[in-house]
Amino acid sequence: PDSVTGTKRAMIEPSLAPDVDRIAINTIRFLAVDMVEKANSGHPGAPMGQAALAYVLWARHLRHHPANPTWPNRDRFVLSCGHASALIYSLLHLSGYDLSLEDLQDFRQLGSKTPGHPEFHLTPGVETTTGPLGQGISNAVGMAIAERQLGATFNRPGFDVIDHRTWVIASDGDLMEGVSAEASSLAGHLGLGKLNVLYDDNKISIDGPTDLAFSEDVGKRYQAYGWHVLEVGDGNDLGALDEAAEEAKSETDRPTLIVVRTHIGFGSPNKQDTAGAHGAPLGAEEVDLTKRALGWPLEPLFHVPDEAREAFAPVPTRGQRLEAEWLGLMDRYRIEHAEAAAELDRRIARRLPENWESGLPRFSPADGSLATRKASGAVVSAIARKVPELIGGSADLTGSNNTYQKDSTDFGRGNPGGRNFYFGVREHGMGSILNGMALSGMLIPYGGTFLIFSDYMRPAIRLAALMGLGAVYVFTHDSIFLGEDGPTHQPISQLLSLRSIPGLTVLRPADAIETAEAWRFAITHRDRPTAIVLTRQKLPILSEAAEHAGAGLPRGGYVLSDPAEGEVKLILIATGSEVSLALAAQKELAARGVPARVVSLPSWELFDAQDRAYREAVLPPAVGKRLAIEAGTPLGWERYAGDAGDVLGIDGFGASAPFQDLAESYGFTVENVVARAEKLLGA
Numbered sequence: 001p002d003s004v005t006g007t008k009r010a011m012i013e014p015s016l017a018p019d020v021d022r023i024a025i026n027t028i029r030f031l032a033v034d035m036v037e038k039a040n041s042g043h044p045g046a047p048m049g050q051a052a053l054a055y056v057l058w059a060r061h062l063r064h065h066p067a068n069p070t071w072p073n074r075d076r077f078v079l080s081c082g083h084a085s086a087l088i089y090s091l092l093h094l095s096g097y098d099l100s101l102e103d104l105q106d107f108r109q110l111g112s113k114t115p116g117h118p119e120f121h122l123t124p125g126v127e128t129t130t131g132p133l134g135q136g137i138s139n140a141v142g143m144a145i146a147e148r149q150l151g152a153t154f155n156r157p158g159f160d161v162i163d164h165r166t167w168v169i170a171s172d173g174d175l176m177e178g179v180s181a182e183a184s185s186l187a188g189h190l191g192l193g194k195l196n197v198l199y200d201d202n203k204i205s206i207d208g209p210t211d212l213a214f215s216e217d218v219g220k221r222y223q224a225y226g227w228h229v230l231e232v233g234d235g236n237d238l239g240a241l242d243e244a245a246e247e248a249k250s251e252t253d254r255p256t257l258i259v260v261r262t263h264i265g266f267g268s269p270n271k272q273d274t275a276g277a278h279g280a281p282l283g284a285e286e287v288d289l290t291k292r293a294l295g296w297p298l299e300p301l302f303h304v305p306d307e308a309r310e311a312f313a314p315v316p317t318r319g320q321r322l323e324a325e326w327l328g329l330m331d332r333y334r335i336e337h338a339e340a341a342a343e344l345d346r347r348i349a350r351r352l353p354e355n356w357e358s359g360l361p362r363f364s365p366a367d368g369s370l371a372t373r374k375a376s377g378a379v380v381s382a383i384a385r386k387v388p389e390l391i392g393g394s395a396d397l398t399g400s401n402n403t404y405q406k407d408s409t410d411f412g413r414g415n416p417g418g419r420n421f422y423f424g425v426r427e428h429g430m431g432s433i434l435n436g437m438a439l440s441g442m443l444i445p446y447g448g449t450f451l452i453f454s455d456y457m458r459p460a461i462r463l464a465a466l467m468g469l470g471a472v473y474v475f476t477h478d479s480i481f482l483g484e485d486g487p488t489h490q491p492i493s494q495l496l497s498l499r500s501i502p503g504l505t506v507l508r509p510a511d512a513i514e515t516a517e518a519w520r521f522a523i524t525h526r527d528r529p530t531a532i533v534l535t536r537q538k539l540p541i542l543s544e545a546a547e548h549a550g551a552g553l554p555r556g557g558y559v560l561s562d563p564a565e566g567e568v569k570l571i572l573i574a575t576g577s578e579v580s581l582a583l584a585a586q587k588e589l590a591a592r593g594v595p596a597r598v599v600s601l602p603s604w605e606l607f608d609a610q611d612r613a614y615r616e617a618v619l620p621p622a623v624g625k626r627l628a629i630e631a632g633t634p635l636g637w638e639r640y641a642g643d644a645g646d647v648l649g650i651d652g653f654g655a656s657a658p659f660q661d662l663a664e665s666y667g668f669t670v671e672n673v674v675a676r677a678e679k680l681l682g683a
Contacts, residue, residue, distance in 0.1 A: 021238055024059070024311035025051045026294055027094065027304055029267065032086035033290070034301045035107035035114070037281045042108060042116065045277030046084035049202050049235060049262035050169060056241040057167060057198065058091050059311060061249070065319030066096035069124045072348055072442075073326045074319075075164050076127045076143045080136025080180075081171035081200065082117035083279070088126065089114045094308060096316040097125040101302055120439070120467045128439055129467050132459055134177025135432055137197060140168045141183040142436020144195035144255070145411075146443055149391065152417035154344050159333045161326070161344065165249065168197040172210050175199065175218055179459070182429025187255045188226030191413045195255035196248040200235075202264040208275045219259050228254040235262030267294045347389055347442040350526065356386040357520065363512035364546060369538035372576070373476040375512035376534050377402025379519045380446075380474075384408055384419065387523065391437070392446035392472070393421030395430045400536075401448030401476045427453045431460025431473075438469040444523065448474035450482075451491040451533055454498060461529060465503035470526030472519075475533045478508065479631035480666065481577060482536045486656030495632045498531050499604050507603050508533040509553070510560075510579035513545040514602060517553040535577050537659050542580065545600070556606025557618055561586060563595030570596040570677055571619060573640055574629040578668065582629055585673035592674070594681065597623075601640065625680045631668060646680050648673065 032047035063075040079088045086107065092099045099113060106112035113123050117131030127143075130136035143166045151162040174180050187195055199218065203210050219229045228251045232240045241260070248256035265277025268290045282290065291298055334341040346353070359382045363375065384390045384405040391411075394401045404420055411418035423430040430447045437445040447457075454461070454475055464471045480490040498506045505528055507518040515534065522530035544560045552558025561583060562568065570589070572582040582598045589596045599618055601607060607615065619626070619640065626645035628637040634649030641647050650666055663669060 020307045020311050021055070023305055023307040024094070025055045026296055027308035028055060028087065028090045029294070030291065030296055031090040031093070031104060031302060031304070033282060033287055035086045035089065035104055037284070037287055038105060038301070039108040040281055042086060042281065043083040043279050044086065044282055045204070045264035045271070046081055046171065046200065046202070047087035047090065048266045048268070048277070049264045050084060050087055050200050051266070052236045052238060053198055053200070053241050053260050053262070054087055054091055054169065055311075056238055057245060058095060059315060060242060061245045062167060063164065063319075063322050064095075064125075064315075065323045066092075066125070066316050067320065068323060069097060071323045071326070073162065073164050073323075076140070076166045078128055078130065078136045078140045078143070078166065078168045079118055080130055080140070080168050080174045081133065082130030082136060084169075084171070085114070085116060085118050088118055089123070092123070092125045094304070094312040095125075096312070099124060101304070105302060128435070129463055132463070133171070133173040134180040135459065135463060137168050137170045137174050137180045138183035138429055138432030138460075139436035139439065140166045140195060140197070141187045141192065141429075142433035142445075143439060144187065144192040144436075145190070145433065146437045146440035147194055148192065148416045149411060149419075150440065150442055153388075154340055156333070156337050156340065159329060159337065161330060161333055165194045165196060168195075169200060170197050171200050172202065172205055172214060176214055179428045179432055182426035183433055184222065184227070185225050186424060186426060186429060186433070188222070191226070191253050192255045193252040196245070196258070197256065198258045198260055200262050201259050202262045202273075204264045204273065204275055204278060206275060206278050219257065222257045226254060228256040230256065230258045232258060232260045235260045236266070269293055343388070350441055352523065353386055356383070356523075359383065359386040360516050360520065363516065363541050365541045365543050367512070367541055369540050370512045371536060371538050372509055372512060372515045372534040373400070373402050373536060375515040376474060376519065376532065377404070379516050381406040383519060383523060387444065388419075389442060390444045390446070390523070391419040391421070392434070392448070393423055394448035394474070395423045395427045395453070396425045397449055397476075398422070400450070401474050403446065403448040403474055423447065427456035428460060431457030431464070434471040435460055435464050435467070435469055438464070438471045439467075444470055444472065444526065446472035446474055448476065450477040450489060451475040451494050452477070452489050454491075454494050454531070458497070461498070461504060461531070462501055464529040465501050468503065468527050469529055470522075471529045472522045473529065473531040475531055477536045478533045478576060479535070480650065480654040480662050481631060481659040483659040483662065484656050487653035490654035491632065492650055492653060493633045495533065495630070496636050499636065503528055505530045505603060505605050506533065507531065507553070508576040509602055510574070510576060510600050511539050511542045511545050513541060514549045514553055514600070517549050518602070521554055533576065537577065539577055540580050542583065544583065544598075549600075552600065553602055554606065555610050555614065556603040556608070557599055557601035559597060559618055560600040561598040563590060563597065566595035568595055568597045568620070568623055569625060570594060570681060571599055571623050571626040572596055572629065572673070572677070573599045573601050573619070573626060575601055576630070578629040578631060581668060581670065581673060584670045585677065588670055588674050589677060592678075594677065594683075596677065604636075627673065627677050627680060629668070629673060631666070644680075646676055648676055
């Protein structure tokens with residue numbers, strides 16, 4: 001790694017007198033200390049150690065406009081070590097964002113704008129929700145990918161209308177987490193030159209010194225990933241920090257990691273460089289000692305000197321100027337490149353193209369049987385022709401997941417405008433990168449893998465749901481019926497696991513027609529992530545779905561088929577591949593004089609959101625005999641089967657065999673469904 005020694009420092013003009021810089025940095029430190037102390041919880045040590053590097057970045061390098069936190073061409077800042085949230089709240093307040101001193105005083109309190117970890121949509125200026133370590137830096141990779149792809153799509157000679165950087169502060173813990181390794185490896189491979197990470201190398205974790213479990217040379221590891229690596233030996237050396245940031249900005253072919261040696265709890269006489277400064281208040285006595293040691297007044301609390309205001313005073317003015325320059329560029333762009341400008345304006349406004357749905361394929365029973373993963377692939381390519389913001393790929397399963405856009409090119413170093421992505425065998429990294437791409441607001445990202453491997457990316461899915469991001473997950477090979485790969489690859493509990501995440505819509509379509517409707521829902525509901533769960537095996541295309549799915553699937557569940565005659569005595573409820581089984585069983589029951597209704601229930605979440613009248617029209621309380629059928633865990637289905645009902649599911653882990661043999665072995669046959677139904681009815 002290159003060491004920033006200050007040999008070029010004379011070339012960098014300091015923005016302010018050294019005492020003003022020092023006071024501004026200590027203001028950041030002690031706002032954080034006072035926040036944690038007042039809340040009696042939090043993490044003071046990291047903000048104290050990171051204050052100088054954060055100050056240099058925010059006051060001198062970050063291109064942002066506090067009066068308009070969503071200005072499209074702003075730099076993105078990600079505090080990956082979200083436990084240091086008091087740092088970003090101090091910076092936001094001092095920089096002029098809509099975050100008052102009173103908000104800082106409400107740190108970690110119910111309903112405040114300053115929660116324990118930064119939350120997207122809640123606090124102005126927070127670009128992504130962080131806290132689970134490794135997620136922020138991985139989101140940042142997605143942000144940098146989005147910037148590169150959008151720039152390649154919209155920029156024209158003399159009109160770099162998409163041209164911003166992504167800055168990250170990451171901790172030792174972030175770089176211990178495996179997800180950051182996955183994402184960082186891909187970032188180096190892609191050469192994301194506008195991604196800059198300041199690594200807070202303070203050598204302390206909750207358990208104590210990091211060398212208890214972490215002794216690798218991080219800089220060399222990132223060099224091996226293909227990153228540009230710099231070192232700053234003293235995290236309080238403003239000139240060296242300034243120089244490193246400038247050098248990072250000059251590197252265009254590689255992402256940059258700046259290894260900054262800092263001291264957790266800087267200034268605390270008894271807790272600096274100890275785990276005691278990490279995750280608990282310093283305590284009143286130590287706070288007093290620290291303030292005295294750094295020449296800070298003991299009172300008042302939350303003290304912001306005039307010098308600190310002076311240090312940050314240029315930030316809003318500079319931001320206003322930068323945005324005004326961009327708006328002027330956009331005005332000229334609209335004249336000289338009207339078509340591209342109209343498309344960019346549409347993307348910024350998050351409007352879908354007119355008549356985009358006209359390209360959706362129309363499936364019919366005459367098409368024969370088709371795996372829903374195959375149907376999904378046809379839908380993806382069709383949507384991509386009409387919706388250019390649709391962009392994505394798979395975690396090394398492109399052919400199996402059918403995620404390739406046939407008329408698009410591949411994203412890569414040499415083709416940044418491509419829309420097909422290869423994430424490699426990195427499910428967790430893929431999920432987090434999708435979140436960063438979605439945060440641009442101008443892309444609809446999707447990622448594919450087998451349903452079983454949703455476990456690997458669950459933390460990122462949960463955060464997408466928490467943030468309300470419109471990422472789409474294409475989960476194929478959705479049950480034991482993937483067959484010979486056996487129980488290591490056969491999902492049993494994964495559907496229930498995904499359904500338990502608040503804010504995530506899970507759709508398990510019954511056939512190609514429902515699959516197209518599932519994608520229609522995902523594209524039109526960008527305020528939440530959607531998981532589309534698909535089969536490996538072929539399924540019949542249902543005439544009943546052709547008649548009812550367009551209106552029924554968006555409501556989560558609907559009456560697919562009622563008996564030709566007679567009052568309904570039994571309801572068969574199913575999802576995915578088991579819906580056609582339920583329809584076949586319905587016919588056999590009819591032949592035996594048992595009138596049964598078949599309900600397709602592709603989404604619990606959407607069905608539960610319907611009003612009571614609709615839900616009871618689909619599942620009438622008077623019909624208590626119900627059999628739910630799904631090739632997964634039966635847990636949870638009791639809410640629809642009811643006390644007098646039954647569930648045909650799987651309690652084990654599957655087996656390796658052709659799917660037809662598995663269906664027979666696990667009872668997913670017409671004969672067994674009819675037998676279970678007749679037992680329910682007492683026949």
